[in-house]
Amino acid sequence: MSRRDRKSPPSRTRRSTTGRMPRRRRRLEADEALATGQDWTSPDAIASALRYFVGRVELNNATGLPSRLGFTSALRGEGVTTLCVVLSEVIARDSERTVCLVDLNWYSTGGHEDGAGLTGVLNGDIDLNSAVSRTSVDRLSYVASGAASDAQAHSFVRSSKLAVVLDELAARFDHLVLDLPAVSGTSDTLALARLCDSVALVVRHGVTTEHQIQTALDELRGAVVLGVLLNRTTSKIPRPLRALAEVR
């Protein structure tokens, strides 16, 4: 496993004491804001790209946008959570459909460490209604993963209870956006992918290697893989040359 693979994601609960936050932490603030019901606005550029994604998927699928759409990546830290948050907001804001963002990534828990969220539901501590949080965005709800040990997470993923919970959520919302763990992080991703109608692989531009992406795609072969979202793309090529090379 490479050094990059072993790198754990930064804590999502840490805040800078200064007024200005580092870019990565500021990005994670969006997740936290949504999780805690705080008001926030998606970055326009990312929202535009994900609108394109929605349109593309709806165009390709006769049934439109899948009801249960999972997002995963080859490695941790490729921006799956951010894209799930922004995509959920885009769908909720742009259409009349209800969306529920479900965090199934117990391996990078933050925020809800009190046994609430999906962990509480699966443990029978709380009911599903208590786990679903309303957000400041109309028609967008959120289900946090809650804190769980690895052993608990493994059992949750393979329990029929999780499938039942997701079925119940799918019946209540038009779309479920499922935030899945990285493929290389745990084998549970493959089991979770089976609970999705379709899965999209998030690839971070300039970070994930060809081999890692190919491995992730090979492992997801049993699931319905819509395709790849290339995240955090940037180009250092000067604009005149970029035009010549047709690099977007």
Added chain:
Amino acid sequence: MTRLAIIRFVETFFRRWYLFLLPFALLCALGLATVASQDREFRSTAMLSSSTDTLLSNLAGGDTGSAWESPAQSTSRRINEFLRTDRFVETVVESAAIDATVAGLPTIEDVRGAVYASAEGETLVRVAAVTADGPSSAQLVASTIDVYVQTISEASSAESVAAEEFFTDLAAQYAVDLEAGRRAIDQYLRDNPVNDEEARPLAQQIEIERLRDIAEQAEASYGAALNNIQDARLSVARTIADAEQRLQLIDSPSLPIEPEGSRRGDILMVGMFAAVGLVLALFAAGVTSFNDRTVRHPKEIGAWFGADLLATVPNAAPRLWPTRIEPVSSTPVEEGELVAG
């Protein structure tokens, strides 16, 4: 694939352009330092006209050329041949009276390498010298030409000079004989005085006539020797004049003020270093691009994996992110609200 590879290469280059341009900058600096540390050289040239159309060229011999060699080629070849001899070079240096230290020519080999001749067409010969000092270069060229002309003249007139020396010696001998004959006549007359020359005995008259014949013969020989000396001297003068006519100085040695070819040579030198640096930079970028197996271009998704590219999400700049987050308490969703709308 080639286009993708080129785009990857360009992307890789501009991603770390400051690193890749480092060897380029270093080699440019090295080139500039090399140019700055180079010795400045001053080149002086003179142009000679070498022809065969002189009255006494046949007598003088030498650089008349041949069917396969023009007069200019012949002259330049002979100058370069003379420059291979130590005696010629020493004579040139002595005649030029240059300061070897100032000129940067401490040894004969340095002088030999600093002076050369080359043919410029059929009849023109360029003689050039390159030293660290402008006046020394000009002096060296002038001295080389002078010594060469002198050498050629001496070689051509050697026979005449030898004849002159021979007749000079002979004339001296004849002069002695003439003087001796005259003295013998005077002595005989003093020994045999007579009041009336007509009364001189016949035997004395015959002896005096014999002595006079000897003196006249010596005088004739002396006069002939003097004539031969004059002819030999004339021949020498003609030979030298012929050599000088055949080798006419068209352009006097130039006095260089600026170092030779400084601009162009310097630019060429720095350009060569820069080119090597650029090649190194591009090579480094190429190797880095080849070793980088991460996705750099959206089209690589389809090309490498055959997967659909669903979206290209830009790396949002910080200004695009919310700068102000309003704290709002989380509100659980009431039962009955969770109904699809």
